[in-house]
Every structure is written in structure tokens, then in C-alpha cells.
Amino acid sequence: MWAAHTAPRPPPLQAAAVTDATPLLSTPDAWAAFQGTRRSGRTRQLLSLDDFEAAARCVLPRPIFGYVCGAAEDNRALADNRQAFDELALVPRVLCNVAQRQQGVTLFGQRYASPFGIAPMGIAALSAYGADVALARAAAQARIPAVLSGSSLTPLEEVMQAAPDTWFQAYLPGTPERISALLQRVAAARVRTLVVTVDIPVAGNRENNLRAGFSTPLRPSLRLVWDGLARPRWLCGTMLRTLIKRGMPHFENSFAERGAPILSSRVQRDFSERDHFDWSHLARIRRQWQGTLVVKGILSPADAAQARRHGVDGLIVSNHGGRQLDGAVAPLRVLPAIAEAAGSAMTVMLDGGVRRGTDVLKALALGAQAVFVGRPFNYAAAVDGQAGVAAAIELLRAEVDRNLAMLGLTGCDQLGPQHLLDRRLPWPLVPTPAAHRSQPQGDA
Numbered sequence: 001m002w003a004a005h006t007a008p009r010p011p012p013l014q015a016a017a018v019t020d021a022t023p024l025l026s027t028p029d030a031w032a033a034f035q036g037t038r039r040s041g042r043t044r045q046l047l048s049l050d051d052f053e054a055a056a057r058c059v060l061p062r063p064i065f066g067y068v069c070g071a072a073e074d075n076r077a078l079a080d081n082r083q084a085f086d087e088l089a090l091v092p093r094v095l096c097n098v099a100q101r102q103q104g105v106t107l108f109g110q111r112y113a114s115p116f117g118i119a120p121m122g123i124a125a126l127s128a129y130g131a132d133v134a135l136a137r138a139a140a141q142a143r144i145p146a147v148l149s150g151s152s153l154t155p156l157e158e159v160m161q162a163a164p165d166t167w168f169q170a171y172l173p174g175t176p177e178r179i180s181a182l183l184q185r186v187a188a189a190r191v192r193t194l195v196v197t198v199d200i201p202v203a204g205n206r207e208n209n210l211r212a213g214f215s216t217p218l219r220p221s222l223r224l225v226w227d228g229l230a231r232p233r234w235l236c237g238t239m240l241r242t243l244i245k246r247g248m249p250h251f252e253n254s255f256a257e258r259g260a261p262i263l264s265s266r267v268q269r270d271f272s273e274r275d276h277f278d279w280s281h282l283a284r285i286r287r288q289w290q291g292t293l294v295v296k297g298i299l300s301p302a303d304a305a306q307a308r309r310h311g312v313d314g315l316i317v318s319n320h321g322g323r324q325l326d327g328a329v330a331p332l333r334v335l336p337a338i339a340e341a342a343g344s345a346m347t348v349m350l351d352g353g354v355r356r357g358t359d360v361l362k363a364l365a366l367g368a369q370a371v372f373v374g375r376p377f378n379y380a381a382a383v384d385g386q387a388g389v390a391a392a393i394e395l396l397r398a399e400v401d402r403n404l405a406m407l408g409l410t411g412c413d414q415l416g417p418q419h420l421l422d423r424r425l426p427w428p429l430v431p432t433p434a435a436h437r438s439q440p441q442g443d444a
């Protein structure tokens with residue numbers, strides 16, 4: 001049954017360790033990261049987040065890589081997520097003395113070292129051994145937020161023990177009783193920030209998964225064996241290692257109890273009915289959940305206003321990385337209207353297509369307080385586990401630092417629409433100073 005808690009919510013967690021005086025990124029660090037001098041052999045050649053995708057393709061079996069990189073139907077939403085960033089040009093200011101810059105942001109009362117975090121990604125533990133813990137630990141060490149997926153294969157209690165500030169993302173089970181039981185488990189694991197993903201009333205049409213031979217659970221077949229044998233490093237370092245050390249992975253966090261195994265010829269995964277959910281379910285969750293509540297998958301200002309009325313603390317503006325409704329609007333395009341609807345009552349965050357420091361800054365300029373990055377961090381775990389994720393974080397952090405400086409800024413809070421120009425709009429027809437001078441001065 002639903003438990004309606006009336007006790008006041010605890011104050012948001014205060015981070016003791018991170019202050020703006022803490023050196024978050026020095027320019028020499030950025031250069032070291034850029035030159036690869038502080039990175040291990042596996043990531044030394046990787047100079048941008050996109051480089052991790054090519055490297056992961058060589059490591060992961062075809063079905064697993066296909067699952068991570070794929071989106072829904074014709075990949076229109078996936079493509080537009082990038083296109084929306086590309087349509088914006090940056091307008092730098094110069095001679096601003098940017099020597100004392102820092103990129104930290106405060107979310108829900110906690111100070112983070114960078115304005116980006118790791119998005120929740122299901123089944124990450126098939127990309128690398130212990131990937132859920134690796135992602136969470138790398139984020140904790142870099143002092144950025146990470147969200148554990150509700151479709152993950154590692155018990156959330158284990159991840160929370162390894163990285164106690166990790167956020168948890170839930171897909172709602174089908175009945176109020178099961179939702180309530182899951183929330184009780186999440187609270188008992190000392191999760192403070194709950195992210196409820198709401199853009200999955202039904203499963204997206206991921207034809208790409210089928211074409212790549214991916215399903216959940218994976219069905220044993222000669223083709224699957226061949227795909228695994230074709231990637232011996234993954235077969236030994238991830239799959240066999242996992243089976244030997246941890247046994248067959250299961251969906252651990254979809255419900256209060258353990259879910260289906262990841263590999264089975266017979267078991268059906270419980271995709272419990274979600275198409276009947278409405279705002280009354282969120283209202284109940286708000287009554288039960290005493291920590292920070294974030295809703296992920298909002299694309300309409302009207303829904304943002306609804307969330308605000310329901311006492312939600314934060315939003316992640318997201319089209320699920322293009323993996324749900326194909327043709328869904330890119331989050332960046334609706335961000336300004338959603339930020340306006342949210343006002344100061346909710347923290348607005350965004351994900352989808354963020355690949356560069358400039359993308360991070362464009363989203364912040366349009367009203368996001370932070371962004372999340374998905375696929376590249378999954379690839380980074382596949383390439384080099386926790387060290388790979390740390391390397392990817394460092395790369396993006398160095399880009400944010402460098403781009404802040406070149407924009408003439410010393411902090412993320414200084415970003416605004418004045419730093420952006422829509423490439424598709426006609427150039428403003430403002431007379432140049434020279435034109436002014438040559439104009440007739442009047443009759444006199």
C-alpha cells in the first residue's frame with residue numbers, strides 16, 4: 001500500500017569537501033589531459049568523446065554495441081539531438097581576464113565540480129566488468145553526479161556502498177504496491193536523489209536492436225556465440241569474468257525484488273504495464289519519497305508546469321537519447337521554454353547529444369543548470385573500465401574549462417542567450433560604424 005508520509009523532508013545534502021576554493025581543474029591539468037600524458041595506454045589516443053565510440057566498437061560484440069549506440073526507428077530524434085547543438089554558434093567576448101575560472105555548479109544544495117554528469121544506462125555491466133560501480137566511482141572521484149539505471153544488473157545497494165552520492169533512476173513498476181515497495185528499498189539503500197523516467201509508457205521501437213541481434217534477455221544462439229568469440233577481450237574480461245566472479249547477471253533494480261536473468265532461452269522479462277500511469281501516480285510518489293525527486297523525459301513546457309505543481313524538485317529534459325519516440329523534439333530546442341515554465345522552483349537539466357564542452361555551455365546558456373551524457377561514458381567503461389570513464393570525464397572537463405575561457409567567462413552562471421546566435425537566422429542588418437560615418441549629416 002501507499003504510505004503517505006507527512007514528515008518534513010530532510011534538508012538537501014551538503015557536500016563538505018567541494019568549495020569554489022577547491023582547485024577543480026588547473027590549466028596544466030587540462031593540458032596534461034589533452035596531451036594524454038596522464039592517461040593509460042588504452043585511452044591515450046582518444047582525444048574527444050566521439051573517439052570512445054570507435055574504440056568501443058572494436059571491443060564490444062555486435063549486439064551489445066548495437067544496443068548502446070542504437071536509437072528508435074529511423075534515428076531521426078538521435079540525429080536531431082546533435083543537429084540542435086550544431087545550429088547554434090557561440091559569441092565570445094575578449095580581454096575579460098579569465099584567469100580565475102571554475103566550472104562548478106550547485107544542484108539540490110550539493111556542489112559539483114563540473115556542470116555535467118553520467119546519465120542512467122541500463123545493462124551497462126555487459127559493456128564492462130563491474131561497469132555500474134566503475135561509472136559511479138569515477139563520477140564520485142571527479143565530483144560529478146552519476147545516475148544508476150533501474151534496468152541495471154548490479155544491486156543498487158552495492159553501488160550505493162561504493163559511491164554513496166549516486167542518484168537512482170526508477171522505471172515505475174505497474175502497480176502502486178510494487179512502486180511503494182521499490183521506493184522503500186531505494187530509501188533503505190540511502191539514495192537521496194530519485195530520478196523517475198516517464199517517457200516510456202510503452203517500449204520504443206528499436207528495430208536496430210533486433211537487427212544487431214540484441215534482446216532482453218539475450219537468447220542463446222550460434223550467432224550470439226559467434227558474436228562473443230569475435231571479441232575475445234570482452235568475452236574473457238567482461239562476460240566470463242562476470243559469470244565466474246558474480247554468476248549470471250540479473251535485472252536487479254527494476255523492482256523491490258530481483259528480476260529476470262540477462263541470458264535465458266525461456267524467461268520473459270517483466271515489462272510491467274506502464275501505459276496507465278498519469279500524474280496521480282507521480283503525486284503518490286511525491287507523498288512517499290522524502291528525498292529529492294527528479295523527473296526525466298520531459299519535453300513539453302506544459303508537462304514541466306505539471307511537474308512543478310506536483311512538487312517535483314528537478315527535471316531532466318530528455319528524449320531518451322532518441323531511443324523512445326522517433327522524431328521527438330531535441331531537448332535543446334524546448335529547453336528555454338521549459339526553463340521558463342520551471343522558474344526558480346525546479347532545477348532544470350538536459351541530456352541527449354552532448355559530446356563537447358561547447359555543447360555543455362550551449363545548454364547552460366539556454367537555461368540548463370547541468371547536463372548529462374550517456375553513450376560516451378558507456379563506451380569509455382567498455383574501453384578501459386573506471387580509468388576509461390575518468391579519462392572521458394577529464395576530457396570533457398578540460399573542454400568546458402578551455403571553452404569558458406575562450407568565451408570570456410570565469411563561471412557557468414555567467415552564461416546566457418547573449419553568447420549564442422542561431423546559424424539559420426539572417427544576419428542582423430546593423431549599419432557598420434563606417435557606414436554611419438559616410439552617411440550625410442543632414443541639411444545643415
Ligand SMILES: Cc1cc2nc3c(=O)[nH]c(=O)nc-3n(C[C@H](O)[C@H](O)[C@H](O)COP(=O)(O)O)c2cc1C
Pocket residue numbers: 067068069081119120121122149150151152169197296318319320321322323351352353354372373374375376378
Ligand atoms: C545504452 C543505454 C541505456 C539506457 N538506459 C536508460 C535507462 O535505463 N533509464 C533511463 O532513464 N534512460 C536510459 N537511457 C537514456 C539515457 O539516460 C540518456 O537519456 C541518453 O543516453 C542521453 O543521450 P546521449 O546518449 O546522446 O548522451 C539509456 C541510454 C543508453 C544509450
